[in-house]
Amino acid sequence: MPSAVTGTKLHMAFRLTPHERGFYPLFTRAAENIVAAAEELTKLVAAEPSGRPVLAARVKDLEHTGDDLTHEIMVKLNSVFVTPFDREDIYRLASSLDDVLDAIEEAADRIVLYRLDALPAGISVQADVLLRAARATASAMPGLEKLDSLREYWVHVNSLEDEGDEAYRELLRDLLAPTNDASPLDVLTVLKIKEIVETLEEAADAFETVANTVESIAVKEA
Amino acid sequence: MPSAVTGTKLHMAFRLTPHERGFYPLFTRAAENIVAAAEELTKLVAAEPSGRPVLAARVKDLEHTGDDLTHEIMVKLNSVFVTPFDREDIYRLASSLDDVLDAIEEAADRIVLYRLDALPAGISVQADVLLRAARATASAMPGLEKLDSLREYWVHVNSLEDEGDEAYRELLRDLLAPTNDASPLDVLTVLKIKEIVETLEEAADAFETVANTVESIAVKEA
Amino acid sequence: MPSAVTGTKLHMAFRLTPHERGFYPLFTRAAENIVAAAEELTKLVAAEPSGRPVLAARVKDLEHTGDDLTHEIMVKLNSVFVTPFDREDIYRLASSLDDVLDAIEEAADRIVLYRLDALPAGISVQADVLLRAARATASAMPGLEKLDSLREYWVHVNSLEDEGDEAYRELLRDLLAPTNDASPLDVLTVLKIKEIVETLEEAADAFETVANTVESIAVKEA
Known part of the structure; x- marks a missing residue:
């Protein structure tokens, strides 16, 4: 039955097999790790x-955890057969989650490094947006x-x-x-x-890339 | 005739079918939309x-139109069977056209937001380069x-x-x-x-990415 | 023997043929060209x-050589049949090598353009890190x-x-x-x-992207 075989192959090309779905728990863990980092960031800016410094150190630790998760996803990606199309989506999803956490860590680090005193209120708004975006992302990941x-998440x-x-x-x-x-403000403070x-805006942009990639996966799999 | 079938499949892999060519009118529209935005930007800097403010508002409207076109291309991309190879090119082309318009909109917005007075003459040169690049891109798209x-376009x-x-x-x-x-100039003006x-240089770089992607498609399809 | 045929196809999907390995000498040449540019940069900052100016001009020349090599890789990539998966890796590797050299050239150019006097000692550390990363990359490329x-290289x-x-x-x-x-320092000097x-940090980041891409190729081919 050649047509049945072809059908199966096309199916393989557009649906992840149970084995390949093993990526999704890793994405959920990566997103939950970002929630934890965004919570520390929110405390830090307040x-x-x-x-x-102690809060920035926790963000740094969470970033290392995130690096390990990204690496685990990439190794899995490279050792599993999936179609290239899905592969690029997975690569993009893992990379953009990594970008979110890198930006959060960099912002936390710089606030300490530059010995800043009071921060403008708008920075708390930015941190709060990131925390809500992180929670929305972590809630959406099991839905993949x-x-x-x-x-709705998108x-x-x-x-x-x-x-x-x-x-x-x-x-x-x-x-x-x-x-x-x-x-x-004096100009050096403006620059800092x-x-x-x-950097916080970059994190928000990276959350949007995450959401766009998830939407792209959803449209293809629908 | 298995070999003929294989031949057809290979053909499919390297040429877009008429259906898939439906992307190109969308790219032409996206590029023409950028021409309109670059025209408003040229007026704005003069x-x-x-x-x-009224000119920046028009650029903002055109950016929303551009977002809709990008979204339409992405949905089409995700729902149509094309080879992954071409798919990545289409993704890159749509993304880089989107990047051009985002940068043009951001520049227009910032000029108003920062309440800048006179602008250096070089900014008019940048805007004019963008307008000419936009027109070249819009003229090239039907050639795809x-x-x-x-x-010649590249x-x-x-x-x-x-x-x-x-x-x-x-x-x-x-x-x-x-x-x-x-x-x-005072330092805050320098920063603004x-x-x-x-941002205008980013728009010019994004036009180069558009051209490189077009060249890449052309080489493959030749 | 359908299964043997399938086996061959899977093999094609995950291993580069001898013809396709022709990319690797080009990568070695691109990396050696970056070593030469990093050597000039090290001299320039000292x-x-x-x-x-004469050293920055040499870096500029080497960047043109690098552009030609990138273009040669891209044309080869577009005219050779390889799987999309490998294709994206090759694209990413060539692009990130190009990014390294662009950043080195831009840094060298700006040091001259801004008529800077003394440079902080940390810039020599950055340049030295880039030179060592360039040499490590050039040594690793034949290993591909x-x-x-x-x-070890990664x-x-x-x-x-x-x-x-x-x-x-x-x-x-x-x-x-x-x-x-x-x-x-006065604020304009701070900005310069x-x-x-x-820009030098961007070059270091691009070397890391090169290494990550090489690791990704190695895992898949292992």
Whole structure:
């Protein structure tokens, strides 16, 4: 029955086998690890300067855990037969989760490294957006297997990205074009805060890439 | 006739079917949309500060149109059978067109957001390079189907990229290492203009990625 | 014997044929070209300002050579039948080698363009890390064919990346949060040096991407 065989092959090309679905628990763990890091970041941006180094160290530890998970996914990806199409999606999903955590770790590190004093309120908004995006992502990952509720997740992350983008724009405007009644920051402080604000925006963008990749997988598997 | 069947499959792997060529009108529309945005940007950088917000709003609208076109291409890409090879090219082409427009929109937005007064003349050169690259890209897109004149387009965009790069280098030098007879800008103004100049250079780089991807498709399909 | 045929096809999917291995000498040449550029960069950051332009011009020439090699790899990639999986690896390897050299050239160019006087000592550390990473990469490339010693190379480049990252962090801290006993730099000088330091860090990151891609190829081919 050649046509049945062909059918099976086409099926293989567009659906992950149970074995290949073994990727998804790893993605759930990677996303839960990002939730933990985003929780520490939220505490860090609300903490007194003296309380920040211990929180940044925890974020660093979680980033190492994330690196191990990314590496585990990549090794699995390279040793399992899946179609190239799905393979690129998996690669992109793992890479963008890794990018989120790298940016969170870098922001936490720089806040400590630059010995910053008070942080603008908008940075707490950015951290809160990241925490909510992390939780949405961790909740969505188990749905990859059954392709459940993924559209809702995608819409949610995109709306969080818009919220983050608005906070980012306002932070940049207040840093670079402050109104007359704001007490001006010295330029080195502007540079330090600008770098942190940009790094947090990169994390939000990477969450959007995660969501776009998940949507892409969902459309193909539907 | 197994060998004939194999021949057909190989053919499928390296040529887009008429159905799959349905991507190309979408790419033409995406490129024409970028032309419209680059035209507004050119007006914006020549306008008085009071005339800028309405032009930036038009660029924003065109960016939303571009997002819809990118999404339409991605959905089509995920629901149509093409080989992964071509698929990655299509993904890259759509992403880099999206990157061009995002950068143009961001530059237009920042010029308004930062309440900048006069802009350096080099920024008009950058905007003009982008407009010419957009027009070259829009003219080339219909050629994707017949693989016409694509080499000429690639050479043209690369030469525009060199022109843009020269304007970018001179702008950075004048901002960061002004000669003695130039009246120095205050540092916040330097930071604002530097960001805009860098964003416009990103748009030019993204046009080069578009051209490289088109060349790659052309070589494979030739 | 259908199963034998299938076996052959699977073999094709996961091993490069001798013809396709023709990529690897090109990668070796690209990596050796980067070694030459990193050597000039090391001299440049140690030179008196008056001696820099001639060294930056040599880096520029080597970057043109690198562009030609990248183009040769891409044309070969597009005209040869390999599986999409391997194809994406080759694309990524060529692109990340190109990114290394672009960043080295940009850093060299900016040091001259900005008429910088003394450079912080950390920049010599960054340049030295790049030179060692370049040599490790050039030594590893011939191993791609036999899949020899690639794990060792990957570990080596990752440890160099850590070393570069530490130098980068310290440079940023000294630029943006100098201790009281350091004589403060004027802000434009901070901006100039920050840009160069960031560009050199991009080169180090691109070497890590090269190493990750090589590891990925090695795992698949093992």
